[in-house]
Amino acid sequence: MIHDYHLHTHFSCDADASVEAMCRAALARGLKEIAITDHVDFTPEDPCYRYFQAEKYWAATQRCRGKFEGALVVRVGVEIGEPHLYPAEIRSLLAAHEYDFVLGSLHWADGRPLFRSSFFDGLGLDGGIALYFEELARLAEEGEYDVLAHMDIVRRAAYRRYGLRELDLRPHEARVRRVLRVVAERGKGIEVNAAYVRKGIGDPGPSVQVLRWFREEGGRIVTLGSDAHRPEDVGRGLDRALEMVREAGFGRIAMFERRRVRWLNL
Numbered sequence: 315m316i317h318d319y320h321l322h323t324h325f326s327c328d329a330d331a332s333v334e335a336m337c338r339a340a341l342a343r344g345l346k347e348i349a350i351t352d353h354v355d356f357t358p359e360d361p362c363y364r365y366f367q368a369e370k371y372w373a374a375t376q377r378c379r380g381k382f383e384g385a386l387v388v389r390v391g392v393e394i395g396e397p398h399l400y401p402a403e404i405r406s407l408l409a410a411h412e413y414d415f416v417l418g419s420l421h422w423a424d425g426r427p428l429f430r431s432s433f434f435d436g437l438g439l440d441g442g443i444a445l446y447f448e449e450l451a452r453l454a455e456e457g458e459y460d461v462l463a464h465m466d467i468v469r470r471a472a473y474r475r476y477g478l479r480e481l482d483l484r485p486h487e488a489r490v491r492r493v494l495r496v497v498a499e500r501g502k503g504i505e506v507n508a509a510y511v512r513k514g515i516g517d518p519g520p521s522v523q524v525l526r527w528f529r530e531e532g533g534r535i536v537t538l539g540s541d542a543h544r545p546e547d548v549g550r551g552l553d554r555a556l557e558m559v560r561e562a563g564f565g566r567i568a569m570f571e572r573r574r575v576r577w578l579n580l
């Protein structure tokens with residue numbers, strides 16, 4: 315297993331494990347490098363709104379970095395919700411500490427929660443998908459991030475509402491490509507997120523099809539993330555995620571140190 319670049323600890327409102335417990339789980343899974351990426355949310359409706367404690371988080375992650383030195387590389391990241399909407403808050407967050415890695419996420423679009431079936435109220439499936447990718451394009455263009463997290467997260471609400479295990483994005487190709495193009499042009503990346511696997515929704519996402527579109531649009535930077543919120547889920551689904559990246563024709567995976575890319579050839 316190459317790395318796991320999307321992990322949560324009790325510094326996120328929706329997880330209970332310590333940083334150390336997640337690091338130990340990563341070692342036990344045979345991982346050599348991880349990024350801890352706890353939630354930072356400035357959207358008032360979000361359950362994690364202003365939950366993040368930057369100073370305590372920094373101290374705890376630095377402690378583990380030292381403790382596991384030589385056995386496990388621990389990168390310190392954040393998963394920022396709707397970064398395009400809160401530029402000033404994010405500037406001061408990122409100025410305070412030298413983070414290695416920033417995930418940009420869309421959990422809300424136009425006041426609608428992407429993790430609930432009610433996301434589609436009054437929109438229908440295609441209307442909801444269109445609204446999601448329109449908002450994601452704004453995030454991709456204007457937000458501060460290194461890698462766009464779970465860029466097909468609308469699958470989660472589609473599964474809850476319509477029972478869909480896969481989402482055919484071909485009817486929305488132009489919208490999806492617009493997002494991928496701007497990510498590529500800005501020199502940013504996307505992740506293959508494996509949370510869908512443990513949620514019983516299907517393969518990691520986005521699909522091989524979307525990963526191919528990303529390559530065609532000039533995208534190079536791809537990371538892998540289990541999005542584990544518990545130690546037992548660290549690394550879960552990433553074997554399949556790696557297969558998908560290879561299938562889409564990528565020859566390397568990106569790692570980050572102080573927000574600069576290092577490459578690992580596959």
Ligand SMILES: [Zn+2]
Pocket residue numbers: 393419421463464
């Ligand atoms: Zn997320």
Ligand SMILES: [Zn+2]
Pocket residue numbers: 320322393541
């Ligand atoms: Zn996450």
